[in-house]
Amino acid sequence: MKKIVSLLLAMMMLAMSAFALAELPEPEFDPIAEAPYEIYTVVEYTIEAIQADLVCTISANADKTEFWMECNFYGDDQAIHAVLNEGADLENDLENAFTLDQDKTGFMKGDAPAIFKVALDQDIWLPIGE
Numbered sequence: 055m056k057k058i059v060s061l062l063l064a065m066m067m068l069a070m071s072a073f074a075l076a077e078l079p080e081p082e083f084d085p086i087a088e089a090p091y092e093i094y095t096v097v098e099y100t101i102e103a104i105q106a107d108l109v110c111t112i113s114a115n116a117d118k119t120e121f122w123m124e125c126n127f128y129g130d131d132q133a134i135h136a137v138l139n140e141g142a143d144l145e146n147d148l149e150n151a152f153t154l155d156q157d158k159t160g161f162m163k164g165d166a167p168a169i170f171k172v173a174l175d176q177d178i179w180l181p182i183g184e
Contacts, residue, residue, distance in 0.1 A: 077178055079109055083124040085182045086113040093179040099169045112173045121170055133158040134166045144171050
């Protein structure tokens with residue numbers, strides 16, 4: 055009986071992963087397959103002020119408090135590392151919700167928190183390397 059339950063659970067997890075893959079846009083970058091990152095998602099985002107469309111691959115640790123984002127912005131590869139601040143208020147104080155300690159080009163500081171929030175809100179995460 056335990057084997058049947060384990061098999062059913064494994065099949066459900068595979069089906070959920072397949073469903074999540076179907077829901078995500080095609081990534082332009084592979085997720086970061088090294089510690090502490092265990093899961094990833096793909097986010098489509100438009101920078102409204104300049105009508106620039108991005109497809110961002112976001113790798114995260116298991117508790118979704120540390121993030122690595124990569125995307126292409128007008129021909130430049132963007133790489134942003136961020137940490138979700140403890141007690142962050144994503145609804146009312148997004149600007150101070152994350153600490154960005156790496157921004158490859160320096161152009162994403164204003165938009166990166168909103169992109170991370172989209173990833174957290176859509177909540178479709180897949181395991182890295184499976």
